[in-house]
Amino acid sequence: MTNKLTVLSGIRPTGYLHLGNYFGAVRSFVKMQHDYNCFFFIADIHSLTTHPTPENLQAGVKQVLAEYLACGIDPEKATIFIQSDVPEVSELYAFLNMNAYLGELERTTSFKDKARQQPDNVNAGLLTYPVLMAADILIHKANFVPVGKDQEQNLEMARKFAQRFNYMYKTELFPLPKPYTFDGKDMIKVPGLDGSGKMGKSEGNAINLYEDPKDIRKKVMRAVTDSGPTEPNQPKSEPVENLFTLLKIVSTPDTVAHFDALYNNCEIRYGDLKKQLAEDIIAYTSPIRERIIENLKDEAYLGRVAKLGAEKARESAARTLQEVKEVIGFKRLF
Numbered sequence: 321m322t323n324k325l326t327v328l329s330g331i332r333p334t335g336y337l338h339l340g341n342y343f344g345a346v347r348s349f350v351k352m353q354h355d356y357n358c359f360f361f362i363a364d365i366h367s368l369t370t371h372p373t374p375e376n377l378q379a380g381v382k383q384v385l386a387e388y389l390a391c392g393i394d395p396e397k398a399t400i401f402i403q404s405d406v407p408e409v410s411e412l413y414a415f416l417n418m419n420a421y422l423g424e425l426e427r428t429t430s431f432k433d434k435a436r437q438q439p440d441n442v443n444a445g446l447l448t449y450p451v452l453m454a455a456d457i458l459i460h461k462a463n464f465v466p467v468g469k470d471q472e473q474n475l476e477m478a479r480k481f482a483q484r485f486n487y488m489y490k491t492e493l494f495p496l497p498k499p500y501t502f503d504g505k506d507m508i509k510v511p512g513l514d515g516s517g518k519m520g521k522s523e524g525n526a527i528n529l530y531e532d533p534k535d536i537r538k539k540v541m542r543a544v545t546d547s548g549p550t551e552p553n554q555p556k557s558e559p560v561e562n563l564f565t566l567l568k569i570v571s572t573p574d575t576v577a578h579f580d581a582l583y584n585n586c587e588i589r590y591g592d593l594k595k596q597l598a599e600d601i602i603a604y605t606s607p608i609r610e611r612i613i614e615n616l617k618d619e620a621y622l623g624r625v626a627k628l629g630a631e632k633a634r635e636s637a638a639r640t641l642q643e644v645k646e647v648i649g650f651k652r653l654f
């Protein structure tokens with residue numbers, strides 16, 4: 321055991337990792353592994369809310385594992401594990417469900433969004449998603465959770481459940497987990513290329529880390545814009561603002577300032593901005609893509625990483641679960 325603070329975060333194996341996952345989450349994972357006791361997992365139980373086939377689930381888990389490693393998460397430094405390899409988390413989930421209330425779960429934005437997206441499959445797992453997420457975090461007594469802005473509310477709920485448990489059992493067993501952002505500033509939201517708010521796996525507006533440079537250029541060139549500014553310093557429309565947000569994430573400040581000035585003078589050509597944006601994205605993604613391809617070929621390596629991670633994660637989870645059970649009163653008096 322070290323006295324380093326603990327970090328935990330996970331990603332669902334429901335598709336290729338995209339720029340939103342990278343800049344919202346994985347980039348922080350890579351940075352944090354040097355200074356914290358880190359747990360990064362593949363949230364395969366969470367992904368069951370959308371009913372994947374067994375084949376899709378298996379392929380998705382392998383892909384995210386290969387992608388985590390390709391992004392630079394080091395299995396010697398951080399614990400990388402698959403959620404279903406640690407059954408203790410499901411046990412804690414069952415306990416926490418007893419003091420999570422229907423009203424607060426129904427009011428969660430992510431639940432309302434998902435219920436709208438999949439009206440024929442509004443299952444109980446969707447409703448209690450924040451409870452499972454809280455169990456993921458609390459079972460390792462995480463202090464920090466690096467997630468994107470979209471998870472802010474779920475993280476608040478995890479804090480609430482931890483606090484409620486501590487209060488109910490008069491204990492300080494769970495630390496209250498805090499968000500973590502890459503540069504200590506606001507939580508990040510990477511926009512989509514379709515003029516909409518958020519880049520997402522299921523929104524069909526994402527650029528994946530695994531994507532071929534040719535396809536990245538095509539996608540960026542097709543991104544939604546407008547007909548251009550007609551007066552100096554005109555406010556930007558949402559789709560154009562989104563392109564600038566992406567540019568700020570992947571390009572140098574000089575490049576951003578250059579296109580900003582062109583926009584403000586009504587001299588911008590969106591085609592030029594898109595070409596630059598595509599090349600700067602590719603500079604980020606192509607070395608990662610090459611490593612993903614290598615990792616996917618090396619199943620023995622992936623297997624070793626998963627096994628080592630499962631052992632380390634179970635040890636930590638079992639320790640917390642034991643304490644939780646004692647506090648709750650699952651302790652025989654006979």
Ligand code: AMP
Binds near residue numbers: 471
């Ligand atoms: P998910 O793909 O929903 O499993 O999300 C995995 C992680 O990526 C979470 O920490 C999210 O907050 C983060 N994330 C997903 N999409 C975005 C986005 N467009 N911008 C910022 N972070 C994101």
